[in-house]
Amino acid sequence: MGQAALSIDGVLEAAVYADDLDAAAGFYGGLLGLKEILRHPLRHVFFRCGGTIVLVFRAERSRIAPSGNALPVPPHGAEGPGHICFSVPGPSLDAWAERLSRAGVAIEADFRWPNGARSIYVRDPAGNSVEFAEPKLWRQAG
Amino acid sequence: MGQAALSIDGVLEAAVYADDLDAAAGFYGGLLGLKEILRHPLRHVFFRCGGTIVLVFRAERSRIAPSGNALPVPPHGAEGPGHICFSVPGPSLDAWAERLSRAGVAIEADFRWPNGARSIYVRDPAGNSVEFAEPKLWRQAG
Numbered sequence: 481m482g483q484a485a486l487s488i489d490g491v492l493e494a495a496v497y498a499d500d501l502d503a504a505a506g507f508y509g510g511l512l513g514l515k516e517i518l519r520h521p522l523r524h525v526f527f528r529c530g531g532t533i534v535l536v537f538r539a540e541r542s543r544i545a546p547s548g549n550a551l552p553v554p555p556h557g558a559e560g561p562g563h564i565c566f567s568v569p570g571p572s573l574d575a576w577a578e579r580l581s582r583a584g585v586a587i588e589a590d591f592r593w594p595n596g597a598r599s600i601y602v603r604d605p606a607g608n609s610v611e612f613a614e615p616k617l618w619r620q621a622g
Numbered sequence: 623m624g625q626a627a628l629s630i631d632g633v634l635e636a637a638v639y640a641d642d643l644d645a646a647a648g649f650y651g652g653l654l655g656l657k658e659i660l661r662h663p664l665r666h667v668f669f670r671c672g673g674t675i676v677l678v679f680r681a682e683r684s685r686i687a688p689s690g691n692a693l694p695v696p697p698h699g700a701e702g703p704g705h706i707c708f709s710v711p712g713p714s715l716d717a718w719a720e721r722l723s724r725a726g727v728a729i730e731a732d733f734r735w736p737n738g739a740r741s742i743y744v745r746d747p748a749g750n751s752v753e754f755a756e757p758k759l760w761r762q763a764g
Contacts, residue, residue: 485717488654490672492755493707494636497700512630517764526763530632532674533760535705542705552731554743556751558639558700563677563684565635575627589694601696609698613634618675621668622659 495535496562497542498606501525504536507604511583512566529566561603565611573598576612593617637677638704639684640748643667646678649746653725654708676706703745707753715740718754735759 498504505525509516514527514534523541527534539557546553568576577587580602588609589601597617604610640646647667651658656669656676665683669676681699688695710718719729722744730751731743739759746752 485714486655486721487711487714488656488671488754489709489711489757491633491636491674491676491706492709492757492760493705493753494633494674495705497704513628514630515764517760528760528764529630531709531757532633532636533707533763534633537705539702543702551733551735554730554745554751556703556705558702558704560681560685560700561698562639562700562704563635563637563679563698564633565675567631567634567673569629569631572627572629579628588696591693593693603696609696611635612630615631615634615673618634618659618670621675622657622670 491532493533493535494564495537495556496564496604496606496608497539497558498536498604498608499538499540500605501536501538503605507585508534508536511580511585534564561607561609563609563611565599565613567615568612570598570614570616573600573612573614576600595620633674635675635677636706637679637698638706638746638748638750639681639700640678640746640750641680641682642747643678643680645747649727650676650678653722653727671708703749703751705751705753707741707755709757710754712740712756712758715742715754715756718742737762 518526524537543555543557545555585602592598597614599613660668666679685699687697727744734740739756741755
């Protein structure tokens with residue numbers, strides 16, 4: 481079996497956890513403007529973000545293994561602050577900082593990495609560390 | 623300030639947590655073939671995956687706020703099994719299932735969603751739920 485058959489094209493889903501899905505939807509959908517594509521009122525809310533899906537789970541429910549006729553989706557669920565980073569064009573970062581601040585979301589950090597890429601960081605309502613970074617942060621790495 | 627200024631182009635980084643970074647590197651780098659781009663022996667190992675960076679952190683270190691002259695990267699760190707999903711072409715899924723099984727990684731689930739997309743699930747060495755899914759899983763959603 482050739483190596484060519486074993487391709488991975490990218491990250492399809494990135495997950496964070498939050499107890500309050502309405503608050504998560506207000507942040508990722510309302511404030512960030514990601515399109516909400518699926519919601520289960522007690523378990524999850526999902527958003528489209530470019531080619532990747534952002535999954536927000538209530539860990540207390542996603543930890544329960546499915547039973548009966550449900551699809552055998554494996555359980556998972558983490559506690560404590562996770563991290564996600566969005567790719568944002570450099571010229572948009574000032575606008576994002578302003579929008580977030582006006583919405584009462586504190587800018588926890590705003591700096592440039594050694595390669596010149598700028599990142600700003602906030603917390604989502606569940607306390608996850610949410611970064612907005614210029615994609616050149618990683619362009620040369622590795 | 624126009625809405626056009628507030629663009630998000632996609633997810634730039636997706637994070638999971640693992641105590642054993644060597645084991646994580648063996649899985650994500652060695653077995654999955656993602657290119658390792660950065661490693662701190664006690665805190666993190668990062669991989670490139672298409673346009674997204676997969677971050678694996680040791681939570682006990684990523685929870686420590688930077689001090690002194692270090693860049694003010696906000697702390698984070700979750701415990702318990704997280705989730706990440708990779709986009710894999712449908713014809714590659716059999717090859718992935720075989721490669722993972724031969725490496726001693728159990729296939730925890732292998733099924734098709736109602737829209738016909740197939741997913742297979744394994745655990746990384748830290749217990750995170752790692753999914754390999756056809757991208758059509760989300761093509762029509764929302």
